[in-house]
Amino acid sequence: LKEPEPPQIKEEPGELCIIQDEYHQNEEGNPHEESTSTTDEETDPQNRDQKKRRDRSHNGSLGKKCKQSPKEKKHSHFKCYICKECGKSFCNISLFRIHIRIHAEDKRFSCKECDKSFSHRSNLKRHIRIHTGEKPFSCKECEKRFSYVSSLKTHMRTHTGEKPITCKECDKSFTCLSSIKTHMRTHTGEKPFSCKECEKRFSRISHLTSHMRMHTGEKPFSCKECDKSFSDVSSLKRHIRTHTGEKPFSCKECEKRFSDVSSLKTHIRSHTGEKPFSCKECEKGFSDVSSLKTHMRTHTGENLQTRIKTDTREKPLSIFIRGMHN
Incomplete structure (x- = not known):
C-alpha cells in the first residue's frame, strides 16, 4: 500500500523572519534564488541522503521539539532542525539549509576576481558588479545609475527630501544608516581612521583622504576660472565663491x-x-x-x-x- 502523504504544515511568519533577519533580500526583489531551485546534489538520491546526514550531524540536530502552535501539535511527524552554531530552530529543512550557510562552512559561490566567497548565488551576482562596474538601476528623476537597488532607494530620498533615520542624541535626521553612523561619532568622539604619516586621527574616511594629500602634495581639484588647484572639493567650492561673489x-x-x-x-x-x-x-x-x-x-x-x-x-x-x- 502506498503511504499517505503527510499533511502540509503552514509555516509561521516568525520562522520566515528568522531568515529575513539573517539575510538581506535579493536586491532585484527576489529571495535568494538557489533556495528555490534544485542542484545536482539535491536531485541525486545518494547525494541527497549524504547532505541530510551532514546537515543533521554537523550543523544541527533533528528531532528536538520546537515550540508548536495548537495547529502544529496535531501533526505527530512535526520535527525541528536546530543549528549547533547559534541555537536557532527551524521546522523547514530548506530554511535550515539556507541558515547554516551563514557560518561560513558552505560559502560555495566564489568570486573569480578576488576569491571572496558567498553563501548565495544572488549575493555573488551583486558583488560581481563591483568588478564589472555594472549599474542596472537608474533614477527616473536625474538618470543617475546605481549598482544596487538599495543605493537607488537611498538616492531617491535626495529628491523627495525624506530623512527617516533620526539621531537620538540631537534629533538630526538622515537619509541612510551609514550617514547616521558617521554622525554618531560627533557625539562619541570616535576617530577610527588614522594617518600613517603623522598618526592624526579622523572620524570620516573622506577627511583622512583629504588629509593624506597634505603629505603627498596632490591637488586634484582645479578651478576652471583661474586654474588654482585644491586638495579637497570643499576648498574648491569655497574658492569658487570668490569668483561668483556668493555668500x-x-x-x-x-x-x-x-x-x-x-x-x-x-x-x-x-x-x-x-x-x-x-x-x-x-x-x-x-x-x-x-x-x-x-x-x-x-x-x-x-x-x-x-x-x-x-x-x-x-x-x-x-x-x-x-x-x-x-
Missing part, C-alpha cells in the same frame, strides 16, 4: 553675509566676545588664528621690518608694536 552664510545678529562658514564663526565671536586663541607669551586672547599669528610676530620679530614698511609706511617701531597690542 550663503549669514549672521543672525546683524545679517552680515559670508562666503564660508569659518568666516561666519569668526565673525560671530565679535558678538559673543569669545577669544579662544591665546598668546603663550602674554596670554592675550584673539577671536581667530590669523590675528594670533600676526600678534605673535611682535614677540618673535619675524618679518617685522618688511611689515613696518608695507603696513605702517615707515612709522616708528614703538608705534607699530603699540598698535598691534591695541
Whole structure:
C-alpha cells in the first residue's frame, strides 16, 4: 500500500523572519534564488541522503521539539532542525539549509576576481558588479545609475527630501544608516581612521583622504576660472565663491553675509566676545588664528621690518608694536 502523504504544515511568519533577519533580500526583489531551485546534489538520491546526514550531524540536530502552535501539535511527524552554531530552530529543512550557510562552512559561490566567497548565488551576482562596474538601476528623476537597488532607494530620498533615520542624541535626521553612523561619532568622539604619516586621527574616511594629500602634495581639484588647484572639493567650492561673489552664510545678529562658514564663526565671536586663541607669551586672547599669528610676530620679530614698511609706511617701531597690542 502506498503511504499517505503527510499533511502540509503552514509555516509561521516568525520562522520566515528568522531568515529575513539573517539575510538581506535579493536586491532585484527576489529571495535568494538557489533556495528555490534544485542542484545536482539535491536531485541525486545518494547525494541527497549524504547532505541530510551532514546537515543533521554537523550543523544541527533533528528531532528536538520546537515550540508548536495548537495547529502544529496535531501533526505527530512535526520535527525541528536546530543549528549547533547559534541555537536557532527551524521546522523547514530548506530554511535550515539556507541558515547554516551563514557560518561560513558552505560559502560555495566564489568570486573569480578576488576569491571572496558567498553563501548565495544572488549575493555573488551583486558583488560581481563591483568588478564589472555594472549599474542596472537608474533614477527616473536625474538618470543617475546605481549598482544596487538599495543605493537607488537611498538616492531617491535626495529628491523627495525624506530623512527617516533620526539621531537620538540631537534629533538630526538622515537619509541612510551609514550617514547616521558617521554622525554618531560627533557625539562619541570616535576617530577610527588614522594617518600613517603623522598618526592624526579622523572620524570620516573622506577627511583622512583629504588629509593624506597634505603629505603627498596632490591637488586634484582645479578651478576652471583661474586654474588654482585644491586638495579637497570643499576648498574648491569655497574658492569658487570668490569668483561668483556668493555668500550663503549669514549672521543672525546683524545679517552680515559670508562666503564660508569659518568666516561666519569668526565673525560671530565679535558678538559673543569669545577669544579662544591665546598668546603663550602674554596670554592675550584673539577671536581667530590669523590675528594670533600676526600678534605673535611682535614677540618673535619675524618679518617685522618688511611689515613696518608695507603696513605702517615707515612709522616708528614703538608705534607699530603699540598698535598691534591695541
